[in-house]
Amino acid sequence: MRCEDYKKLIYDLVDGTLDEARASYVRAHTDQCPECRRQLQSWERLRAGFSAIPRPAMPRSLAAEVAYAASRQRVPFWGRLGSTPALRVAAVCGVLLLAAAGALVIPSLRGPGRAGEPLSVARFAPGAPQRTFEEVLPDVDVPGREHALFARAGTAFDRNLWTVAVNLESLSLLE
Amino acid sequence: MPVTNRGLLACLAVLGGAWAGPARAQSGDVYAWLERALQAGDLLTYRAQCVAENHDPFTQSAARALKAQFVECCDGPSGRTRTEYMAPPELVNTMVLEDREFIYQVDKKRRIALKQSAAAGSMLPSVEGSRIDLLRRNYSATIAGTRVIAGRECAIVEIMPNADRAGNPWRRLFIDKRTAFPLRIENANGAGLLVNTKAVTSVDYAFRPPEGFFSLPPGTTVKSDPVHRSGALQADASLSAQLGFRPVMPQYVPAGYVFAGAHIIGADGAKAVHLMYFDGLSTISLFEEPTRSRGRAGWAPGGPGAHALSWTSGNLSLTLIGDILPQELVQMRNSMG
Numbered sequence: 001m002r003c004e005d006y007k008k009l010i011y012d013l014v015d016g017t018l019d020e021a022r023a024s025y026v027r028a029h030t031d032q033c034p035e036c037r038r039q040l041q042s043w044e045r046l047r048a049g050f051s052a053i054p055r056p057a058m059p060r061s062l063a064a065e066v067a068y069a070a071s072r073q074r075v076p077f078w079g080r081l082g083s084t085p086a087l088r089v090a091a092v093c094g095v096l097l098l099a100a101a102g103a104l105v106i107p108s109l110r111g112p113g114r115a116g117e118p119l120s121v122a123r124f125a126p127g128a129p130q131r132t133f134e135e136v137l138p139d140v141d142v143p144g145r146e147h148a149l150f151a152r153a154g155t156a157f158d159r160n161l162w163t164v165a166v167n168l169e170s171l172s173l174l175e
Numbered sequence: 176m177p178v179t180n181r182g183l184l185a186c187l188a189v190l191g192g193a194w195a196g197p198a199r200a201q202s203g204d205v206y207a208w209l210e211r212a213l214q215a216g217d218l219l220t221y222r223a224q225c226v227a228e229n230h231d232p233f234t235q236s237a238a239r240a241l242k243a244q245f246v247e248c249c250d251g252p253s254g255r256t257r258t259e260y261m262a263p264p265e266l267v268n269t270m271v272l273e274d275r276e277f278i279y280q281v282d283k284k285r286r287i288a289l290k291q292s293a294a295a296g297s298m299l300p301s302v303e304g305s306r307i308d309l310l311r312r313n314y315s316a317t318i319a320g321t322r323v324i325a326g327r328e329c330a331i332v333e334i335m336p337n338a339d340r341a342g343n344p345w346r347r348l349f350i351d352k353r354t355a356f357p358l359r360i361e362n363a364n365g366a367g368l369l370v371n372t373k374a375v376t377s378v379d380y381a382f383r384p385p386e387g388f389f390s391l392p393p394g395t396t397v398k399s400d401p402v403h404r405s406g407a408l409q410a411d412a413s414l415s416a417q418l419g420f421r422p423v424m425p426q427y428v429p430a431g432y433v434f435a436g437a438h439i440i441g442a443d444g445a446k447a448v449h450l451m452y453f454d455g456l457s458t459i460s461l462f463e464e465p466t467r468s469r470g471r472a473g474w475a476p477g478g479p480g481a482h483a484l485s486w487t488s489g490n491l492s493l494t495l496i497g498d499i500l501p502q503e504l505v506q507m508r509n510s511m512g
Contacts, residue, residue: 133442135445137401142442154435154458162478
């Protein structure tokens, strides 16, 4: 195996999801390969340091967004397939970093309905109340699926990759 | 693609088939390679075993990365394809039949098919026919060598974003020298990480589909896609009139992207607009939907190598999806007031 192949397994080694034989195999390689060892140490530091990270106060609007996002039951298929402890550690660290830097770096990435926000961006026609796609198709990531259709039309090269995305996201519509 | 061009393209394909180009073509030839590669699926008849993998460490754990294995049979001149999956497990019973108008996703076991509009021709109304020009404008393509893939000699074509567009994905194509069919595709994200690949492991250009090969299995029940799409629209007053609200357009669009058109999508009382941006290779989608309450908010994976950013503003719920750097999506979002 090449280093690239070992690097793919390092995430799972840190996750603790490799069986003993494969874990030993990867460790034997990282003992000898400085670059892969650095990668392993980096991930181990990330995992070990996670619990020690001081948690900055999260801006209220961002906290609400994160809480709302976490409460959502439906996750795009690629999110479901990729949900692992290492990914979650990385995601939570990312959120904490965002929380720490958010107000400075992306000050306008805030929640909706902030005081004084003009409503002039949208003007609704009077009439029957409109339903949302989440209400109508709760098990389908409609934007994700529509984007996948668009992307597959855009570049014939990437057609297969996006077709798989469309097919997976459409599965629940066959139920 | 206009039918009148098909004969010409078919001739080019035949000529291309007879031409085994030099191992290192002149740089001026590379866009011709790409143009032929883009059209290969419309011209060739083949049966290919393929593997598509998503390696993106930010959306997939490597060991659990999405890996799709499938056999794709294509009759280019008639525009029909049939794809059967061996992996992932969710798609093992799935067969996909496509023509130029519709995609039928068939559950072979239960004999149910979902009929979706392919809409490929109308997805990019403003840039249809000028894709290769956009590609030339925004990316530099070079021939980086040759390699044998699936027993076929391929030219390696690297497509890199121009210097002012760092942060856009790049691609590497391994193009069959005799047919212009890309037998391997590698996509890297704006940070230079390989995020997904598609590889043909064997290909048979002598494949001739038997009668009825692209037809639905007998006794299949067809369900229609609950999501309907309008024809191609421009972002003008008529779009607002049809939507019942005025869509918000971003003041900032990443370098190289152009507005490619809009669709109204609807399903059982829900309505949204899909605004599309394209740079010749990559796509950015912006969805806007009226919402009575708080919509989704935050980041999510947006598909192979892509990110999705959702937020609400006023009475609109908005989602941006693209395979560019996340900060570019944030900048677009911030330009929308």
